[in-house]
Amino acid sequence: MFKTCALTLVSALLMAGASQAGIITAFTNLSAANEIPTNPSTATGMATVTVDTVLNTMRVQVTYSGLTSTVTGAHIHCCVPQPANTNVATAIPVFPGFPTTTSGTYDQILDLTLASNYNPTFIGAGTVAQAEAALINGIATGQTYLNIHTQTNGGGEIRGVLAAVPEPGTTTLMTAGLGLILLAWRRRRV
Numbered sequence: 001m002f003k004t005c006a007l008t009l010v011s012a013l014l015m016a017g018a019s020q021a022g023i024i025t026a027f028t029n030l031s032a033a034n035e036i037p038t039n040p041s042t043a044t045g046m047a048t049v050t051v052d053t054v055l056n057t058m059r060v061q062v063t064y065s066g067l068t069s070t071v072t073g074a075h076i077h078c079c080v081p082q083p084a085n086t087n088v089a090t091a092i093p094v095f096p097g098f099p100t101t102t103s104g105t106y107d108q109i110l111d112l113t114l115a116s117n118y119n120p121t122f123i124g125a126g127t128v129a130q131a132e133a134a135l136i137n138g139i140a141t142g143q144t145y146l147n148i149h150t151q152t153n154g155g156g157e158i159r160g161v162l163a164a165v166p167e168p169g170t171t172t173l174m175t176a177g178l179g180l181i182l183l184a185w186r187r188r189r190v
Helices: 002-020 128-140 168-189
Strands: 023-031 044-052 057-065 071-078 104-111 144-150 158-161 163-165
Touching (some): 023 128, 023 144, 044 128, 044 144, 057 144, 071 128, 128 144
Antiparallel strands (some): 023 044, 023 158, 023 163, 044 057, 057 104, 071 144, 144 158
């Protein structure tokens, strides 16, 4: 009985992982306190970055308000353990179509196979595919941050470390599976 439940759980987890394997979702809250060094801005923001490794796309959703001046840069920096400063990975100075206002929203899907969506120095002597792999790995492992720069705060006014979270279905399935294992183990002991 216990072996049957365990095998069923492992199979279900593998199927759930396979169905969600292509999606990485990361969230962050943007603030001046996250900048290195910090600054006195009271601006705030939120960002969600969703990478689809099957379609080779990255959806970037950002909402921000209260910047001290207009936006001069908005992009993702990669790839070092956080908190730390590092180089820009995505298009510079801003994501394509990013508003340069003191408050705004942004929602774009970027094609990760296009060199134009990367900082040329991030690609360096490598290929776009290598840059894509490095960026995806950086997002998945918490080694990236989204930064908004302004005229007043050229080094960055608000930023946040992108933290990848498991897909809700995977978490629910894992919790249910662990519960089934514990139940089977308990019944076996009784």
